[in-house]
Amino acid sequence: AQSVTQPDIHITVSEGASLELRCNYSYGATPYLFWYVQSPGQGLQLLLKYFSGDTLVQGIKGFEAEFKRSQSSFNLRKPSVHWSDAAEYFCAVGAGGSTLGRLYFGRGTQLTVWP
Amino acid sequence: ETGVTQSPTHLIKTRGQQVTLRCSSQSGHNTVSWYQQALGQGPQFIFQYYREEENGRGNFPPRFSGLQFPNYSSELNVNALELDDSALYLCASSLPGQKPYNEQFFGPGTRLTVL
Numbered sequence: 617a618q619s620v621t622q623p624d625i626h627i628t629v630s631e632g633a634s635l636e637l638r639c640n641y642s643y644g645a646t647p648y649l650f651w652y653v654q655s656p657g658q659g660l661q662l663l664l665k666y667f668s669g670d671t672l673v674q675g676i677k678g679f680e681a682e683f684k685r686s687q688s689s690f691n692l693r694k695p696s697v698h699w700s701d702a703a704e705y706f707c708a709v710g711a712g713g714s715t716l717g718r719l720y721f722g723r724g725t726q727l728t729v730w731p
Numbered sequence: 732e733t734g735v736t737q738s739p740t741h742l743i744k745t746r747g748q749q750v751t752l753r754c755s756s757q758s759g760h761n762t763v764s765w766y767q768q769a770l771g772q773g774p775q776f777i778f779q780y781y782r783e784e785e786n787g788r789g790n791f792p793p794r795f796s797g798l799q800f801p802n803y804s805s806e807l808n809v810n811a812l813e814l815d816d817s818a819l820y821l822c823a824s825s826l827p828g829q830k831p832y833n834e835q836f837f838g839p840g841t842r843l844t845v846l
Contacts, residue, residue: 620773622773652837657839658839659735659821659837659838659839659840660774660821660823660837661837662834662836665834706773706774708773717762717764717779717781717786717787717825718764718776718779718787718789719764719766719774719776719835720776721766721773721774721775722773723771723772723773724771724772724773
């Protein structure tokens with residue numbers, strides 16, 4: 617069965633510092649991987665996605681993520697965090713076959729940014 | 732282009748009652764998925780509707796049911812409400828058939844509180 621683990625429940629960084637949010641997935645075949653961001657009172661906004669090809673994917677707002685099959689990971693990175701990046705971040709895996717179309721989410725990582 | 736909208740924003744019910752949540756898909760999207768996001772958790776897939784028929788269901792009891800209408804809007808109905816049903820309910824629309832995977836666009840959610 618598909619599953620996603622986000623080991624860090626809460627991360628605090630200073631504005632301008634680099635950021636890495638961890639995500640590990642469990643899925644037998646090549647997964648479809650996503651990172652979403654959720655601000656208070658808002659829905660989920662897609663930051664980036666990986667389907668195949670180049671394992672380093674670029675997203676919106678200066679975010680990038682790297683797919684590492686050997687480690688079953690899809691970590692999200694940003695070189696310099698802005699105060700407006702404070703939000704909750706969710707990693708998700710999508711599967712094919714009979715479960716095509718559904719996403720499995722991790723429990724999220726809450727990001728706090730200090731000025 | 733109009734995004735995914737959901738109504739109401741907030742709702743308070745008591746145990747045993749029934750509730751109906753509504754979702755309007757993004758223009759042109761004919762697939763709707765519903766997710767439940769409990770406090771401190773990631774979203775969990777409830778079910779998906781495509782062309783007015785259920786097209787996949789997660790691990791939720793039958794008292795969670797849905798409808799999709801010809802204009803692709805959708806309803807989530809929950810009968811015999813339980814305290815654990817308190818959550819943010821998210822609707823996501825997508826356009827199937829875009830290989831390799833159809834991106835899902837999320838609405839802002841409906842916050843349901845069961846007392």
